[in-house]
Amino acid sequence: MRIVVCDDEPLARERLVRIVQESGHEVVAQAMTGAEAITAVKMQQPDVILLDIRMPEMDGVRCATALNELDHPPAIIFVTAYDHYAIAAFKANAIGYLLKPANKDELLEALGKAKNLNAAQLNEIRKLEDPTARPLREHIAARTHRGVELINLKDIYYCTADQKYVKVHHKEGVVLIDDTLKELEQEFSERLFRVHRNAIINLSYLDFLETIDSGQYQVRFKGIDETLAVSRRHLPALRDKIQNM
Structure with a gap:
């Protein structure tokens, strides 16, 4: 090059x-x-x-x-x-x-x-792109003990709120970032989807939605055994999203 x-x-x-x-x-x-x-x-x-x-x-x-x-x-x-x-x-x-x-x-x-x-x-x-919009990112930057780590969006399974930080769960582990869930949800609205007030998921890794005790629901992911609870508030929108995927 x-x-x-x-x-x-x-x-x-x-x-x-x-x-x-x-x-x-x-x-x-x-x-x-x-x-x-x-x-x-x-x-x-x-x-x-x-x-x-x-x-x-x-x-x-x-x-x-x-x-x-x-x-x-x-x-x-x-x-x-x-x-x-x-x-x-x-x-x-x-x-x-x-x-x-x-x-x-x-x-x-x-x-x-x-x-x-x-x-x-x-x-x-x-x-x-809309010329008035912010440029699209393909990475999320996280500060770790190794310096700045770049987490590719396609490698992220889900993000959860953790007090004043957000935990990004990805293929290589977990990192903390300063972005809020709302900011991530707005910027990556086509790829990250809200399932709970404290969690957004990468739709690329969504495997299926399942029922658990007392009519509660959770999502399962492709490639990992972890699950996330889905709140009643966000359940209808998630069901609609799954039907249209």
Whole structure:
């Protein structure tokens, strides 16, 4: 793939360039600022840009927003020393968010995702979206002891409220996030469905609805043995949803 590397720190930029080139990809341009990155992308039409966030003049999030306005935007992978920009990064359609110093394996994994979801596909997705709506995320960012973890939406079974946090139950385990169930339900309304005031489920993993004691209901999932209670309030809507799936 053709890649632009943007970082205002020369050593960090050189490290990324080395990893990219050793992996058989082509670095078509290097940039030190967001403005330089935009110019490079317009000239080189790369498949991917590796983009720092904290830079002078124009930060990486603003740069990514500008890149997304191009006719053929590159896939964006942020590489930064700061974990608290993850939410803003994915609202800017980033497909990856790596913490410095970037781990080679993680970088190659992110580049692999970029290869599967190239710039042309991203452009087609944006054409179908309401231009006034928030960009669609495919990942949910969670802060863990390992830093920022990106949980792919397709790997999430269900989410439950846990005091002021939300627990995301996914294929690799459980993480806590700051988003509320209401925010997740609104943003991913086509994929996450409310079954209880304290729970939303990924419809892709819904196996069946079953009756338990005293007329209560619960849902079972594909691939796991866990169940979730369904409240009386949300039962009719869930039944309608199942009939139309």
